[in-house]
Amino acid sequence: EIVMTQSPATLSASPGERATLSCRASQSVTSNLAWYQQQPGQAPRLLIYGASTRATGIPARFSGSGSGTQFTLTISSLQSEDFAVYYCQQYNTWPPGLFGQGTKLEIK
C-alpha cells in the first residue's frame, strides 16, 4: 500500500521569503502527483498537477518539481494569501487519490 508523507508538518515563514514543501511517496508515482492549497473554511484548490504543471490561474510564484518518489512545491516569494495548508496527492497507483497528511504554512 502506497503512503504519501509530507514534510514538514508546519512551516513558519515570513512574507517575501521562499518556501519549500516536500512530499515523498513510498513507491514511485512517476509524475502523477498533484498539489492542493486549502484556506481555512474553504474547499481545496488545485495548484499543480503532473508534478510541475500549474493549473489555470495559478500564479507563477508556485512551482512544482520531482518525479518518482520525491516531490517539491516551491513558493518563490510568499504573499499573505499563501499562508494555508498544502496537500500532495498521487494519482498513479490504484485507487488514485491518496493524499499526504498536509503541511501548514504559517506566518512567522
Next chain:
Amino acid sequence: EVQLVESGGGLVQPGRSLRLSCAASGFTFADYAMHWVRQAPGKGLEWVSGISWNSGSIGYADSVKGRFTISRDNAKNSVYLQMNSLKAEDTAYYYCAKDKGQWLAVQIIWGQGTLVTVSS
C-alpha cells in the same frame, strides 16, 4: 461558470444510510470523471471515491469499500454517493469534485461541501 453543489448531508445514526448528491453546471458533465473527497473536522483530506466519465472505471478508498457506492446520471448532470452502514468515523465534510479529464486523476474544481455527522 463551473459549479458543483452538494446536498444530502445531515445527522444520521450509526449503522444507517445516507445518499449525497452533487449537481453540476457550467460544463459538459458527461465528458469528465467525478470524485468525492472528505475531510473530518480539523483533519486532512481523504479521497473517498471516483467515477470515470462513462462509469466504466470506479474506485474506492479502503476505508469505505463495500459500504459506499458512487454513481452518476449524465442526463441529470449529477453524481451520487450512497453511504451505508455509517460509522462515527465517517463524520466529515464531503466534497464533490470535477476531474481534469475523463479518467480518474486530479480534482480540478471543487464544491463547497456538505457535512455528514454520524452520531446517536
